[in-house]
Amino acid sequence: MAARTLFIEGPAGVGKTTYALRHIRDLLAQGTGPETMLVLVPQRALGRPYQAAFTAPDWPGGAQIDVVTLGGLARRGLETFWPLVAKQAGFAHPEWEPIFLTIETAQYYMARFVNTAIRTGVFDSLNLEPAHIMRQTLDNLSKAAVNSFPLDEVADRLIAAWGDRHSSRPPVYRASLDVAQEFRDYCLETSFLDFSFQIELYIKFLLNEPLYRVYFTQRYRHLIGDNLEENFPVVGDFIRWAWDDLDSALLLYDTDAGYRVFLGADPGGMYELKELCADTQVWRDPVNTSPVMVALTGDLAVLLDPGREKPVQPDVNPLEGLVYESFRFYPEMIDWVVDSIAGLVDSGVPPREIVVLAPFLGDALRFGLSTRLNERGIETVSHRPSRALRDEPAARAILTLMALAHPEWSYRPPVDDVTHALQETIDGLDPVRAWLLTQIVYRPSRDDLGSFDIIKSDIQQRITFQVGERYHRLREWLLEYGSGAERFPPDHFLSRLFGDVLAQPGYSFHTNLDAGRVVAELVESGRKFRQTISMYHDVEDWSAVLYEYFSLAHQGMLAALYVASWRDEEKDAVFLAPAYTFLMRNRRVDYQFWLDAGSDYWWERLEQPLTHPYVLTRSYPPDQNWTDDLEFAARRDALCRLVTGLVRRCNRTIYISISNLGISGYEQRGPLLRAFQQLVQRYPAPGGLRS
Amino acid sequence: MLPANFQFSQSNLQDYVDCPRRFQLRHFQAQAWPGVQAEPVLEYERHLERGARFHRLIERHQLGMDSAMLAATVAGDAELSAWWRDYLHFDYLHDLPGRRYPEFSLSVEIAGARLVAMYDLLVVVSGERVVIFDWKTYHREPSRQWFLARLQTRVYPFVLVSSGTGLSGGNLLPEQVSMVYWVAAAPLEPVVFDYNSKRLAVDCDYLSGLIREILTLGDGSAWSMTADESRCRFCEYRSLCDRGVYPGLLENISNIDDNIAGSVGFSVLGGVGEVGF
Known part of the structure; x- marks a missing residue:
C-alpha cells in the first residue's frame, strides 16, 4: 500500500487542484524527483492547470512531470512495449508496428462491416443512418473496453435492459456486436488499434507484463489523480494495479460532477477508491465564491432533484445572482442576449469573462450569435466538437476543386458549390461574377471546367481579365494534375493545390491564416488516412484512396479538430459552447448566459438505440430491465449535476433566457424552466431581477 | 506575448536563429500552413518514419527488451536493420556502466522563460558523470563544426547541468557532462563534445540573450525573414512570405532532418516531444 495516501472530496471551487499543486511543490522541496510523479486526469483539458504550472518560469x-490520461498512458505504453504485447494478443503480424486509428479512420473501416450487415437487412427495424450505426457500434466497443466487459456481455446487458418491449431489438443488438467482432478481427489482421482496443490491450496484456511493471514502478512513485469522478472504471483497475508500489497518492474527487457518464465515466465506482486511502477529507467551503452563487447552487440542486439533502447555505437571496427574461419568440431571445452582452462589455467587462451556453450549439445559432456580436465589435470563439470539417468554407471550396480535378469520378459538384469554390479561392471575384463565370464554364454534365478564352469578350470584361487570368492558372493546374492524378495521395493533392496556387498572390488563401489552418487540418486528416491504408502495402495508384478520402470528407465524417481553438480560448472573446463542453474546460467566468432554458434538450440525452450509457457500466446490474423510472431518475440526476456544475463556475451573474416557442415553433416548458419558476416564487425579487 | 504553456527548446530556438519569421509563425502564432516542405514528399516522409522507428527501437533496447526479438521487428527494412546492427556494435555506449534514461526530458528557467530539452538517452554514472546520446540518421556525416554551431549542442548540456537534477546523486558539474552524436552514416565515429564551466557560462549568456531578444518582440508586425533564401525552399511558409512557389529537392540538402524537420513533433500527452534526428 502507498505509504502516504489521501482522498479529498468536495465540489468544484473548494481548492482541490490548488492543493494538489502545492502537494507537488512540497514533494519537490523534499527532494522527490519530478520524473517520479504521475498526474492522472480523465481528459486532457482537465490537465491544463498542471501543464500551466509546470511550464511557468x-x-x-x-x-518534466507527466500529465496523462489513461488513454495517453495506454498509447505510449503500447508504442514503446509493443513487441511484448503483439504476439500474445494474437496479432497476425506481430512484427508490424501498431497503427493507431483516428475516429475517422476507425469509422471508415467499421463502415465496411456495417454496410455489409445493412445489406442483409438486419438493421431494417431501426430507422438509423449507417453513420449512426457505425458510431454506436464503435461506442459499444469502447464501453466494453472501459468496463473490461467481453463483447457478449455488452449484448446480454442491452437485451436484458430492453426487456420485453418488442422482439425486434435483441437481434439488432446481436448484429451490432457481430459487426464489432468482425471489426476487431480485422484489427488483429492489420495491427490496427482503435481507442477501445488500445485500452483493452493495455489493461489486459501490458499491465500483466513483468517488464512493464518494472519500468512503471521504477519510474513512477507518486500518483496525483484529479477529477477521479470523470474516469472510466478501468482507471480504477489501473490505480489498484499501481497502488502497492507507490510511495504516495493524492486522489481528488468532485462530488457534484460526473459529467462524462454518457462516455462511460463511473463516478460511483471511482468513489470506492476512497477505501484505499489512509486519510480522507471532505472539503465543503468554496474558495472565492460569492455567497449568492453558493445559495443558488443549493436551491437549484434541491428543486431539480428533491431527493437531495439541502446543504447549509448562506442567508442570502439567490435571485441576486440571476437575470431572468422570457420572450415569446426565439429571435427576440437572441436579441436580448446580444444586447445584454454588449451592455456588459460597454460597462467594462472583458469579453473573456462571458460565456453563452446551450444544450446543443447548432450552426445556425453559432453563426447568428457570432455575427450579431461581431457586428457590435465583440469578438467570439466557439467550440462545437462534432462540427464537420467540410462545413468550413475553405474546406468546402478545396474539396469542390478536388472533385473538379477528377472528372473520372461519378460525382459532379453542384453549380452552387463550384460558384462558392471559385469565389472563395480567387482573389477579387465577387459573388455575382463568380456566379456568372460558373454559369459559362461549368456544366455538371461535362468532364471539366471550360476555358476563359471561349467566353465572349464583353462577358470577359465584366468578369475582368485579371480574374480571368487567375481562373486560367487554377484551371491549368487542375488539368495538369488530372493527367497524373494516380501519383498523388490525398494529402499531397491538397498541399500542392494550396501551395502551388491557392496560397500564391492573386488567390484568397495567400494571406488567409484561417484558411491555412482549415486546409492544414484537411491535409493532416488526409495524411493519417493515407498512412493507415498504405503502412504495410505499397500503393502504386492512389486514385482509389483519393476518392475514398474525398467521400469521407464530403459525407461530413471528418470532424474539425480545432487545434487552434485552445489558443483562441486564451483570447479576450466571448465563448460560445455547448454546456457540457464548457464544464469540461473547468473554467470559471463572471457571467454566463443560458440559452433557451425552457428547452427539453437541457435534460434529454442523445437518442442511441444501439447502445446505452447507464446499462453498459459495471455498477448497473447485468440482468436488470431499464425502466421509465430509471430513465427519469438518470435524466434528473444529469440535469442536476449539469446545473450545479455551471453555477459553481460562475462568479457573478447568470442570465437566463427563455423563449416560449422553441426554434421549431413549439411551446416549451422543460424541467429547468420549472425549477427557475419555483425559485423565483420562493424569494422576493431583488432590484436587479427582471422576469 | 508567447502562448500559454510555451517552452523554448533547441528546435524552436534553431528556428528563430534560422529565420525569426518562421519562429513567429510556427511557435508564436502556432499558425498551421500546409505547404509542401520538400520533394519528393513520400521519400521525405519515409525517411522521417524510419528515423522515428530507429529511435523507438533503441528506446526499447535501453528499457531491457531482448535484442533478438527487436531485430525481428525490423527484418523487413534493410536500412533500418543496418542501422540497428551498427547500433549494437556501438561499444562506447554498451560498455558504459550506469542507469539509462531513454527519451527523457528536463527543463530549466532562464531569462524569465522555460527551456526544455528532450534527450534520446541519458546515461548516468552515479556521482561520476552523465553522458548525453543523440541519434542522427543522416545519410552523410556533417562536420564537427556543423554540430558545434547547432543550438542542440548548446541547449542539451546546459539544461542538464542547470536543471539541478538529482539524477546523478548530487550537484552535477559541467566537467562531468559530455554529449555524443551517433550518426548512421559514420557509426564508428561518434562526435563527442565534453562540457566545461567556461562553456556553461558562454551558453548561459548566449541562450539568455536569445530568449530575451525573442521576448521583447511583439506580435504587431511580421518579424524579419532570413536573408538566406535557400532556406525558404524547404519551409512550409514560403508562399505566405512570397518566397517562391515550389519546394526544394531533398537531394540538394545534406542533413534533412535538422534542416527541415524542426516542426515534426510527436506530442503524446501535450508535453514537448520533438524528434530530432
Missing part, C-alpha cells in the same frame, strides 16, 4: 527546474 517560476516552476522548479528538473525533469
